Amino acid sequence: xxxxxxxxxxxxxxxxxxxxxxxxxxxxxxxxxxxxxxxxxxxxxxxxxxxxxxxxxxxxxxxxxxxxxxxxxxxxxxxxxxxxxxxxxxxxxxxxxxxxxxxxxxxxxxxxxxxxxxxxxxxxxxxxxxxxxxxxxxxxxxxxxxxxxxxxxxxxxxxxxxxxxxxxxxxxxxxxxxxxxxxxxxxxxxxxxxxxxxxxxxxxxxxxxxxxxxxxxxxxxxxxxxxxxxxxxxxxxxxxxxxxxxxxxxxxxxxxxxxxxxxxxxxxxxxxxxxxxxxxxxxx
Numbered sequence: 001x002x003x004x005x006x007x008x009x010x011x012x013x014x015x016x017x018x019x020x021x022x023x024x025x026x027x028x029x030x031x032x033x034x035x036x037x038x039x040x041x042x043x044x045x046x047x048x049x050x051x052x053x054x055x056x057x058x059x060x061x062x063x064x065x066x067x068x069x070x071x072x073x074x075x076x077x078x079x080x081x082x083x084x085x086x087x088x089x090x091x092x093x094x095x096x097x098x099x100x101x102x103x104x105x106x107x108x109x110x111x112x113x114x115x116x117x118x119x120x121x122x123x124x125x126x127x128x129x130x131x132x133x134x135x136x137x138x139x140x141x142x143x144x145x146x147x148x149x150x151x152x153x154x155x156x157x158x159x160x161x162x163x164x165x166x167x168x169x170x171x172x173x174x175x176x177x178x179x180x181x182x183x184x185x186x187x188x189x190x191x192x193x194x195x196x197x198x199x200x201x202x203x204x205x206x207x208x209x210x211x212x213x214x215x216x217x218x219x220x221x222x223x224x225x226x227x228x229x230x231x232x233x234x235x236x237x238x239x240x241x242x243x244x245x246x247x248x249x250x251x252x253x254x255x256x257x258x259x260x261x262x263x264x265x266x267x268x269x270x271x272x273x274x275x276x277x278x279x280x281x282x283x284x
Contacts, residue, residue: 084125
């Protein structure tokens with residue numbers, strides 16, 4: 001399994017602001033960037049350009065900021081700033097009482113912070129906020145999952161989401177974390193493609209949960225998608241290659257043939273390779 005050429009945790013990075021966003025996160029897939037309980041101590045090396053806090057605000061993902069009262073009050077009804085992720089106990093209590101208002105206030109506060117005077121993004125708080133929301137979406141009601149998805153899409157980056165999901169899956173297990181991450185990345189749309197394409201190329205066993213997202217993501221050229229499917233077809237895990245065969249419906253005969261040839265070329269002589277070879281022979 002090859003390590004991915006992505007940087008370590010966003011709190012450990014000091015790169016030029018014009019570096020690609022997705023280059024900030026993904027080595028966490030092969031090496032943990034969190035401790036078991038919380039991120040490393042915040043130093044001066046907060047990620048630059050870690051997703052570029054959106055200037056257009058949460059309206060682009062239909063977050064219901066109207067839950068915030070006017071006149072400088074937070075969703076909790078107090079004067080001053082909204083609920084902050086640094087006060088997780090208060091945030092948890094507010095979430096139990098009114099999830100919509102609590103998440104709206106949290107996102108409002110994250111977007112209000114924006115960048116500090118050095119131009120750096122408050123990425124520690126963003127990761128903590130994603131972890132807070134993500135944990136409450138797991139096995140929750142459709143209502144909570146919709147609220148959580150809208151909140152995360154309003155301030156997070158796809159790279160941050162997948163880093164957290166893969167890390168916590170390796171710490172705690174439970175495939176639902178990866179299923180949820182794949183759903184969120186699909187909702188991010190083409191913004192997720194650099195992350196998903198790198199994941200497809202990685203050879204990681206967790207790719208299995210992202211095959212459908214890679215195969216169906218909107219806004220991607222057919223050639224880019226086909227290249228990612230071929231990368232998945234070369235994955236050593238037979239479950240992933242079998243899943244690749246399952247999602248080929250809707251691809252052209254020529255595209256499906258390229259993917260099947262990639263499976264056959266692996267020389268693994270397992271049942272998936274035999275199935276792919278039989279299919280190719282039937283088309284000859």
